[in-house]
Amino acid sequence: MIYFDHAATSFPKPKEVFEAMADYFFNIGANNGRSGYRMAIKASELVFNTRELLARLFQIKDSARIIFTKNVTESLNIAINGFLEKGDQVVTTSMEHNSVMRPLRYLEQRGQIKIFTVQANREGLVDPEAFADILKKEKIKLVVVNHASNVTGSIVPLEVIAEIAHRHGSRILADAAQTAGAYPVDAASGDIDMLAFTGHKSLLGPQGTGGLYVREGIELLPLIRGGTGSNSEKEIQPDFFPDQFESGTLNVIGLAGLGAGVKYVLEKGVSNIRRQEMKLTEMFIKEAAKIEGVELFGPGGMDQRVSVVSFNISRCAPSTAAYLLDKHFDIACRSGLHCAPSAHSTIGTLPQGTVRFAFGCFNNAAEVEKGLTALAEISRKEYCKE
């Protein structure tokens, strides 16, 4: 099996991820932050260490400002619902995932907020000046941007947009689902107010892990409240990080794996991982463009994208192509709308969507070649007409 669905989740994971989870499962087992026996201390240390590793990766000074969630969708929901109030206005882009758009539209439908959208071009790229145009005219509380699209792989210039947002008194929330671990994400020099990430994609951890960094000074309300192991004498939720946002038992086994994944990324180096993934991406794009009937989407420049590539094969529905790739060529990939309808509207691929190859740090050139051969065969075959 050739796995090209890394934008959905990474596979395989480094063996260290499994080993860390197995070690927790067999030798630690206890909850963190509730008790003082040695097993519980080990669990608390493990959670602390994962937080510290993430802080190092994202250049965050105080790791207590990182809260753990079950995925980036939960992180975005906390940021959006916890920060926005009735009457607030938001700017976002036409390249957002439903993990951003659904919580925003929900608040909009209830008459709580107003949304302004920056339209990306056909390659999925946004012009930062388009944010400035809106921010000059409207009082915007929050700018929400997808750091890299899960459809086109296009990257937004986060630092430039953050600077524009701050110049106009707004805050910025970045969705780093497709960049954390695959592209440099620097919360400090990027001047990011809130950074949502998932653990199971390029951070190489297991599903069920994610997080949200919240800069000091941002007033945020939690989505849920409950036991935290702190301030237990009070029936009022703690008002300090990270406890305020981590009610209930944490996914400690998942965080053990996430810590090992982040450690692997730090040791290998994000820039090395990116270089390797982009080499495969460039090779794929260059050769796929030569195949008759294959239409590629997203930016042509490698510095404007991550290793996520959408394409279509003429006379072949994306779902059919993905089925054929799996059945006849043993290639796993995703087809359809990738939970981002507005991004497909932007690149002109509604309603059928696209086929998506997303390369990871464990893919190699031989696999990409097999992928290209498969596309060439499918584009020639009569069965594409179904």
Add this chain to the structure above:
Amino acid sequence: MPQAVVIVFKSTHDVIKAKNELAKACIAHELIPTPKEISAECGMSLRLEEPLLSKALDLFQTAGVRYRDDLL
């Protein structure tokens, strides 16, 4: 035998951070369940010998460890 003091922290995150800071500075300490006479917290606290307290608190200040000075 010097008297022991117990330091209570805001969050478990700070307990572990404090423990790491003390270990780095070779200051003897022990993690214990928070004694109920001090606080109804259900988490952990840190015990060390009284003469080491001021050095420990200096370290915590520098590292940004949040401890409960109201319970000292």
